[in-house]
Amino acid sequence: MDDDPLTAALRSAGCVFAEEEAALLRAECRDPADLDARLARRVAGEPLEVVLGWAGFDGLRVPVAPGVFVPRRRSLLLVEVAATLARPGDVVLDLCCGTGALAAAVSGRRPDVEVWAADLDAAAVACARRHLPPERVLHGDLFAPLPPDLRSRVGVLICNAPYVPTAAIGAMPPEARDHEARHALDGGADGHEVHRRVLAEAGGWLRSDGVLLFECADTQAATLLALVDEAGLVPGRHEADSEADSEADGTVVVSGGQPA
Structure with a gap:
């Protein structure tokens, strides 16, 4: 007792x-x-x-604040891969940044890079601006709020987009299902709706040797790699591949930069 x-x-x-x-x-x-x-x-x-x-x-x-996506331990794999692949002076963009946890962690590990972040959720952006340079945390849909001078300059693009299939949200733990914004969880019918939208535009923002990193479920990696191939992104500083951390239940898909 x-x-x-x-x-x-x-x-x-x-x-x-x-x-x-x-x-x-x-x-x-x-x-x-x-x-x-x-x-x-x-x-x-x-x-x-x-x-x-x-x-x-x-x-x-x-x-963090009510309704925002709470960063998960599994996302540390995204941070580790991004910090390893970044080069001094790189622009590192955290797309679908939520509270800015990934951007802050990469910046902490790699103070020699220039970190930017963007998210659709105003409450999450307000959280991110409390611990990142506020002028580099942008509010809007995917690439829409980014300044034009970032085009073709991004060395590492990290994206923890929503990837839970719509039909699976009901089976999520109540703390996520009932207390986090639906748009931070729902990845569409197959979980890849936002991934497709990012892949359609990423080539215009990545440097020719840049890399794009997605978090996903381990069961989604093969499909996401096929979508990367379909998008025609050529290898940047890393061949398209996936990496996994079974202990933290994290999976990251890594792809190249410019369209072929």
Whole structure:
């Protein structure tokens, strides 16, 4: 039996890591009333990161807000691949950036690159602007808000687009299904709707030796590689391929830059 009533309340609500969550809530709260209010939100099912106001990602505290996509540990593979393939002075673009977690992590690992980010979700963009240069975090649909002078200059384009097939959203964990914006999850009938749109325009923004990185489910990698081939992107600094991290459940498809 738990001696700590906060831990007990969290455990009763189904929180697997109740002790750790209790410690985080206590550290974040200003006073007992604030703690009670946040505990009630957590017990009601809100994601811990939203209740705290931040998510831990690659050693960073990334601001989050109600309704935004919470960065996942699996996306660290995107960061690792991007940081490895980037060259000094590269423009690194985080498309569908959400809270800007990937852009911030790449910038932290590679301070010698110029990071830009863009997203359709205004609430997520507001979060990203709190910890990235705000003038480089743009609000709009895919490439639409980017300044024209970025054309043909992007060395590494990272894209964690929504890739859950529409019919599968109902089976997602409630914390994501019920508390994150639908447009941050829904990838269309086969999960590749946004990937196709990105591939249709990416060649005009990537440098001739640039690379495009997508996160996807492991079961989607073969289809996404076929879409990359169909788009006719020639190898940049990396042949089209996929990489996986089974421990973090992450999969990344890497493709080249300009259309053949």
